[in-house]
Amino acid sequence: MESNHYDVVVVGAGLSGLTAAGVAACQGLRVALVATGPGSFVLGSGYLKTQEILAAGPADELSEAIAFFCEMAQAAGCPFEGQFSSSRHLPTILGDFQSVTFAPRPLWNAEPRNDTSTAIVGIRELSYFDENFMAERLSDQARLLGSSCTYSARQISLARSCGAPTTTLRIAKRFDYDAGFRAELIEALRPAAAGFVRVLVPGMLGLCSREQQIAQFESELGCTVCELPTLPPSIPGLRLFHLLSRHLSKLGVELLQGFPVSKLQIQDGVCMELEVASPGHPMVLRGECAVLATGQHSSTLLGVDCNGHDEQMHPLTSSGSVMAGNLFVAGTALPGSSGSSGDVMEILTGHRAGSFAAATRGHYAAR
Amino acid sequence: MKSTQVVIIGGGATGAGILWDLSLRGISAILLEQGDIANGATGRCHGLLHSGARYVAKDLETARDCLAENRIIKTIAPHCVEDIGGLMVQCPQDDPAFFEQWWRAAGDADIPSRRLNAEEALALEPNLAANILGAFTCPDAHVDVFRLVLANIEAAVGRGARFHTYSKVNSIQSADGRVRGVGYSNTLTGEKHEIACEVVINAAGGWAQEAAALAGVEVPVRCDKGTLLVLNHRPSSRVINRCRKSGDGDILVPAGPVCILGTSSMSVPGPDGLTASPEEINYLLQLGAELIPGVADARILRIFCGARALYVPAKVDSAGGREISRSYALFDHETLGGVGGFISIVGGKLTTYRLMAAAVCDCVAGKLGVQSECTTGKVPLRPVDDCKAHRRINELLPLPVAEKMERRLGPAVTRVIEAIDARPELAELVCECEMVTRAELEYVLGEASPIPAQTIADIGRRTRLGFGPCQGTFCGYRAMLAGFQTHRWTASQAAKEFSSYLHERWKGQALIQEGKQVEQLDLSHELYGADLSTCAYSGEPDGK
Numbered sequence A: 001m002e003s004n005h006y007d008v009v010v011v012g013a014g015l016s017g018l019t020a021a022g023v024a025a026c027q028g029l030r031v032a033l034v035a036t037g038p039g040s041f042v043l044g045s046g047y048l049k050t051q052e053i054l055a056a057g058p059a060d061e062l063s064e065a066i067a068f069f070c071e072m073a074q075a076a077g078c079p080f081e082g083q084f085s086s087s088r089h090l091p092t093i094l095g096d097f098q099s100v101t102f103a104p105r106p107l108w109n110a111e112p113r114n115d116t117s118t119a120i121v122g123i124r125e126l127s128y129f130d131e132n133f134m135a136e137r138l139s140d141q142a143r144l145l146g147s148s149c150t151y152s153a154r155q156i157s158l159a160r161s162c163g164a165p166t167t168t169l170r171i172a173k174r175f176d177y178d179a180g181f182r183a184e185l186i187e188a189l190r191p192a193a194a195g196f197v198r199v200l201v202p203g204m205l206g207l208c209s210r211e212q213q214i215a216q217f218e219s220e221l222g223c224t225v226c227e228l229p230t231l232p233p234s235i236p237g238l239r240l241f242h243l244l245s246r247h248l249s250k251l252g253v254e255l256l257q258g259f260p261v262s263k264l265q266i267q268d269g270v271c272m273e274l275e276v277a278s279p280g281h282p283m284v285l286r287g288e289c290a291v292l293a294t295g296q297h298s299s300t301l302l303g304v305d306c307n308g309h310d311e312q313m314h315p316l317t318s319s320g321s322v323m324a325g326n327l328f329v330a331g332t333a334l335p336g337s338s339g340s341s342g343d344v345m346e347i348l349t350g351h352r353a354g355s356f357a358a359a360t361r362g363h364y365a366a367r
Numbered sequence B: 001m002k003s004t005q006v007v008i009i010g011g012g013a014t015g016a017g018i019l020w021d022l023s024l025r026g027i028s029a030i031l032l033e034q035g036d037i038a039n040g041a042t043g044r045c046h047g048l049l050h051s052g053a054r055y056v057a058k059d060l061e062t063a064r065d066c067l068a069e070n071r072i073i074k075t076i077a078p079h080c081v082e083d084i085g086g087l088m089v090q091c092p093q094d095d096p097a098f099f100e101q102w103w104r105a106a107g108d109a110d111i112p113s114r115r116l117n118a119e120e121a122l123a124l125e126p127n128l129a130a131n132i133l134g135a136f137t138c139p140d141a142h143v144d145v146f147r148l149v150l151a152n153i154e155a156a157v158g159r160g161a162r163f164h165t166y167s168k169v170n171s172i173q174s175a176d177g178r179v180r181g182v183g184y185s186n187t188l189t190g191e192k193h194e195i196a197c198e199v200v201i202n203a204a205g206g207w208a209q210e211a212a213a214l215a216g217v218e219v220p221v222r223c224d225k226g227t228l229l230v231l232n233h234r235p236s237s238r239v240i241n242r243c244r245k246s247g248d249g250d251i252l253v254p255a256g257p258v259c260i261l262g263t264s265s266m267s268v269p270g271p272d273g274l275t276a277s278p279e280e281i282n283y284l285l286q287l288g289a290e291l292i293p294g295v296a297d298a299r300i301l302r303i304f305c306g307a308r309a310l311y312v313p314a315k316v317d318s319a320g321g322r323e324i325s326r327s328y329a330l331f332d333h334e335t336l337g338g339v340g341g342f343i344s345i346v347g348g349k350l351t352t353y354r355l356m357a358a359a360v361c362d363c364v365a366g367k368l369g370v371q372s373e374c375t376t377g378k379v380p381l382r383p384v385d386d387c388k389a390h391r392r393i394n395e396l397l398p399l400p401v402a403e404k405m406e407r408r409l410g411p412a413v414t415r416v417i418e419a420i421d422a423r424p425e426l427a428e429l430v431c432e433c434e435m436v437t438r439a440e441l442e443y444v445l446g447e448a449s450p451i452p453a454q455t456i457a458d459i460g461r462r463t464r465l466g467f468g469p470c471q472g473t474f475c476g477y478r479a480m481l482a483g484f485q486t487h488r489w490t491a492s493q494a495a496k497e498f499s500s501y502l503h504e505r506w507k508g509q510a511l512i513q514e515g516k517q518v519e520q521l522d523l524s525h526e527l528y529g530a531d532l533s534t535c536a537y538s539g540e541p542d543g544k
């Protein structure tokens, strides 16, 4: 087999693309994942909202897809936790609470808990996360929810190691590679955390830190630490992206990141090739089948007019016929779909498209 | 009770121009505006400082007025004008006889113009459609409407005039056939106030009929809706007009980092609750693409509508929107058998606001027996800057930031520079697109600015914060935190304010169907929750 030949080529590394690639890889297929960069979920909070779960249906398929995703995330080192039947409250960037069904396990620690004294710790060199705003808002909102949880604001300075001003991204990177910085952060947090059961900080605890690493950080500090949402990029979102990518790579998925797929070669109802706009000479990928999870908001899919998709996730032409039997779409921004973006739909359609794609195994091999 | 000689209803260009003119004549005045500055047509218009080119073939008089005012505004308010020039483009789809008619008329009106062949025009504006036949140049320009209104008000306030935003006039008192005062309420707090005065001026634009009704009189105006699309970049460096009988979608005005395409013309019952239909938007885009093909693929940042208040003389009442003259009318209701001391000014254009203001103020001066002459055509709106601040600003801020800020703030830049000198962290950018620093934001929110911003949208009108691609998703949040940190708002007030700000910004994007801005909007929904749960929990918790 040629080196650029795959069983499945997945385009797009949002939640739908990552899930689709995961589904195919788990079935032992040779998978390439091509993407310009991470998907839009790295901008959001990294939770699966209850509202989206309820809107997603059908229940069986959804629970299968979510179970698959949770397993994949667990194996990647960022376990998701939750139950379909229960929804709990997590803070938003505006300092109110939203109903969430699944979330990375450590993030659940931001829930309002009765009689739990919580410090919200801001960082002087970090603008646009305001601990006073968050503490005032969350205290008010917790009261409205009938919780006796109290939030107090504290501030620390990282001037010594970060200079002023800094960003959560910069802090997260230091957190990943610099043990000295982590120790310093713990020292800075210790007085702020004194007397509190929990400490909430802006999302910044590493881009690649697995659950164990965060747990270790907590045990050294001697207090539960949890991250709050910030303006994008969301560090917990990026963390999920990085860990899932690494995990897929371990499963043998080839990650081709940084360049867009610019063209699909479709002939006689079969997608033959995908062209990647790598600088210099374009790279050509051949796949027995392809999953487009590009999240484009336009009525054309990579230059081809598209009008929604059929039940098997095949994109349809403007006249309503299947574009190519070995071409699938996933994501929430599908042409013709009315849904607004939602991580849950991403996972559901990614799982579905990945499964259909995997099932074509052998059908198009003879080309 | 407060008292003054004149109360002006309406803080658009016309009202602001009147306030400045009166202050130069030494007549005391208070302007009451129900929203923020430029809340009506002024803030929703194209921002084309007409050179008369668009009207010259139909209405020589209006064209002459525009040309004269175009020159005056460029000299009295250079900081509000981007003097980019314009082209009247000849498209193959249009009537060639009109081109010649236009050329003759432009000569009659003394509009400085050159005739360009297609090659010359394309050399100036390479993004124009390749099939154009040629173009005429004209001295059109872009005017920043918010800055123009603000400049008039700031200058007037500097001479003792008063200006209140979020103050809606809801009654006019009169006795013995003369106005005696007005009652108004604060639209944010509900507080009620009264002012005693001798003259009331109705400069309420699309709301002129409502305002006139408060004095028991009528004015003949009709509201005409126009829709405008804000595109992400500047495909042309000049104003692009289509050389034909005025129609839809035939003007493109570059404005700062973006450009504005429009407009349509449609009769509507009133100025409130205007929206555009998807058909209208597609139609405008299609027409825009006939001039500049790239427009079809441009990223639309937002869509907005404004209502022109057209003056309808009784005899042309049956004609459609564009057939009605765009010139203005002044009604001295005293001489029309109505209440004394009540004057309405309707119609006109942004470009002619100063002229309209002058006419009104002449009439007011006559009533008050004040001997005076209009000097607004000669007195610059902003005093010449102080060079010391200039030098310091370049040491503290990168050049493009410094330039933008100086243009926006003028002499007030000194205060902002002092603030940054004292607290260097205030040099941080809050809005990257329009390069607004934290210091500038705190200045417009603070009591030191002549008309302090009350809301996040007010901050936008003063600094252009949130006018770029993020449409406030990031910078609006930062502005909210700044308001909280400077104790302008409590946390819950801040969150509530931000929610209503975002809802307005979302409305302007909701009609966009495709492309990058849709992703941007999705991101905004995702970040803050499309239903903005803040509103659901609304208000203060118990006990506060």
Ligand SMILES: Cc1cc2nc3c(=O)[nH]c(=O)nc-3n(C[C@H](O)[C@H](O)[C@H](O)COP(=O)(O)OP(=O)(O)OC[C@H]3O[C@@H](n4cnc5c(N)ncnc54)[C@H](O)[C@@H]3O)c2cc1C
Pocket: B009, B010, B011, B012, B013, B014, B015, B032, B033, B034, B035, B037, B038, B039, B040, B041, B042, B043, B044, B045, B046, B047, B048, B049, B050, B167, B168, B169, B170, B203, B204, B205, B206, B207, B208, B211, B224, B225, B226, B227, B228, B262, B263, B305, B306, B307, B308, B347, B348, B349, B350, B351, B352
């Ligand atoms: C789509 C469109 C594009 C345009 N493009 C251009 C252009 O490119 N160039 C140009 O020269 N002209 C243009 N115009 C025309 C121009 O916008 C208007 O002529 C001009 O702005 C009118 O200013 P104004 O102050 O008279 O009215 P407005 O700006 O409408 O001001 C009236 C004000 O009165 C306030 N008000 C009303 N009732 C009350 C009350 N009871 N109490 C307190 N306040 C009250 C309103 O809130 C409003 O702010 C355009 C108009 C539209 C609609």
